Amino acid sequence: MLIEFGEQSAKKHAVVIGAGFGGLSCAKKLRKSRSCRVTLIDRNPYQLFSPLLYQVATASLPEDDIAFPVRTAYRDVQFVRGEVTNIDTTAKELTLSNGKTVSYDDLILAVGSEGTTFGIPGVAENTFQMKTVNDAREIRRSLLRTYESVEDGLLPLEHLNVVIVGGGPTGVELAGAVSELQREIQREFEHIAPKATVTLLEAGPRLLPSFHPNSSKYTLKTLTRMGVHVQVDAAVTEATNRSLRLKDGKEIIAGTRIWAAGVVAPPHWKFLGETDRGNRIQVNSNLQLSDAIWVIGDAASYPDSNGRPLPMVAPVAIQQGKHVARQIRRRESSKPLEVFKYRDKGQMATIGRRKAVVEMNSWLRFQGSLAWLTWLALHLAYLSGGRNRTSIFADWIWNYIVWTPRRTITE
Numbered sequence: 416m417l418i419e420f421g422e423q424s425a426k427k428h429a430v431v432i433g434a435g436f437g438g439l440s441c442a443k444k445l446r447k448s449r450s451c452r453v454t455l456i457d458r459n460p461y462q463l464f465s466p467l468l469y470q471v472a473t474a475s476l477p478e479d480d481i482a483f484p485v486r487t488a489y490r491d492v493q494f495v496r497g498e499v500t501n502i503d504t505t506a507k508e509l510t511l512s513n514g515k516t517v518s519y520d521d522l523i524l525a526v527g528s529e530g531t532t533f534g535i536p537g538v539a540e541n542t543f544q545m546k547t548v549n550d551a552r553e554i555r556r557s558l559l560r561t562y563e564s565v566e567d568g569l570l571p572l573e574h575l576n577v578v579i580v581g582g583g584p585t586g587v588e589l590a591g592a593v594s595e596l597q598r599e600i601q602r603e604f605e606h607i608a609p610k611a612t613v614t615l616l617e618a619g620p621r622l623l624p625s626f627h628p629n630s631s632k633y634t635l636k637t638l639t640r641m642g643v644h645v646q647v648d649a650a651v652t653e654a655t656n657r658s659l660r661l662k663d664g665k666e667i668i669a670g671t672r673i674w675a676a677g678v679v680a681p682p683h684w685k686f687l688g689e690t691d692r693g694n695r696i697q698v699n700s701n702l703q704l705s706d707a708i709w710v711i712g713d714a715a716s717y718p719d720s721n722g723r724p725l726p727m728v729a730p731v732a733i734q735q736g737k738h739v740a741r742q743i744r745r746r747e748s749s750k751p752l753e754v755f756k757y758r759d760k761g762q763m764a765t766i767g768r769r770k771a772v773v774e775m776n777s778w779l780r781f782q783g784s785l786a787w788l789t790w791l792a793l794h795l796a797y798l799s800g801g802r803n804r805t806s807i808f809a810d811w812i813w814n815y816i817v818w819t820p821r822r823t824i825t826e
């Protein structure tokens with residue numbers, strides 16, 4: 416069955432797959448086109464604000480705060496909830512998992528990425544990933560429920576230990592937040608909670624490898640002061656249902672094991688063109704795969720000035736989404752397409768309350784309270800929707816004054 420929308424079929428049809436950072440920014444800009452109608456397809460009816468997922472996992476924010484409902488957000492964009500399973504580039508038609516098909520004139524592939532375990536034995540079965548709302552929910556449940564089970568004598572004390580794999584921004588943010596959660600929860604479980612530990616493992620020689628070494632040093636020092644056991648050069652070779660084993664043979668026992676060590680583009684779309692080692696589809700300088708197909712965000716491999724693929728971060732996806740919308744509109748007015756140029760505005764990671772690192776460029780770097788306030792302000796600015804922004808702002812103020820773990824009635 417072919418889905419057609421209203422009386423608008425005289426206009427060209429641009430279909431965006433994925434309502435994440437890239438897809439949403441593209442659809443938002445493209446809807447202003449007079450000669451093109453826009454359909455946005457996503458398996459979920461919301462845009463997930465992944466940078467704050469760790470705060471849901473560590474019981475600071477409710478999950479609704481980081482999920483922006485897209486169905487009614489832009490009334491001039493048709494939203495279809497569904498899983499795209501195939502793209503027929505010859506027929507210019509895509510298929511949804513329910514068997515329905517959608518035809519397109521322009522297709523924007525913005526399907527993001529997924530966690531990878533690098534094929535390490537036991538990791539897929541015995542660790543939590545942190546990519547979806549459901550992942551964050553499972554981590555929160557494990558972190559909170561374990562205290563009750565240990566107190567009731569159903570699990571040994573060592574189950575209170577948490578181990579996080581991956582010393583990038585996600586692992587660092589999570590380790591700091593888990594350590595703060597463990598400290599706060601001592602009021603509720605005073606006999607057992609002081610025994611809980613958190614360990615952060617990084618396979619490389621330093622935390623935050625994409626940051627300046629001084630930022631890495633500050634992060635290591637701050638996390639260590641917060642009581643996090645940080646181990647670098649600590650590659651994981653195996654995961655079991657109670658521990659992680661390192662390359663030096665050491666075993667780390669922990670009830671909650673979280674994998675935050677790397678993402679790849681979904682392998683499902685590799686048939687569309689040449690891909691890099693992370694399954695990312697290689698695009699031309701306009702972000703095209705062909706005249707009608709554009710690929711953006713985490714799913715696209717686009718080189719920086721040194722020939723390395725741009726990082727898988729939200730600003731890249733947003734800028735690419737806007738760029739593609741601009742190009743489609745330029746083409747409508749028979750203007751030549753422009754080359755995509757990424758404007759790198761820097762990187763940042765929060766470590767805990769009043770502790771963060773910010774790098775605006777190679778010389779403007781700062782740490783501590785000012786960095787933390789910058790991090791808060793920029794994350795609020797990047798959030799979609801006034802309601803989510805207001806709610807998160809209120810939660811942050813509350814958490815700053817009186818912090819208690821946010822539980823749901825199912826936990």
Ligand SMILES: Cc1cc2nc3c(=O)[nH]c(=O)nc-3n(C[C@H](O)[C@H](O)[C@H](O)COP(=O)(O)OP(=O)(O)OC[C@H]3O[C@@H](n4cnc5c(N)ncnc54)[C@H](O)[C@@H]3O)c2cc1C
Nearest residue numbers: 433435436437457458465466499527712713727728729732
């Ligand atoms: C825990 C975590 C923390 C992060 N922190 C930061 C940070 O602090 N700063 C930063 O810049 N970046 C951060 N990132 C990375 C950032 O989230 C991504 O780079 C960004 O989301 C990429 O945007 P995108 O549009 O390519 O994909 P996404 O935003 O992931 O959107 C992809 C969308 O496609 C949909 N989709 C996928 N396949 C299909 C299909 N077959 N059919 C229908 N829909 C589909 C998905 O449901 C999703 O909504 C973080 C990522 C994670 C996981």
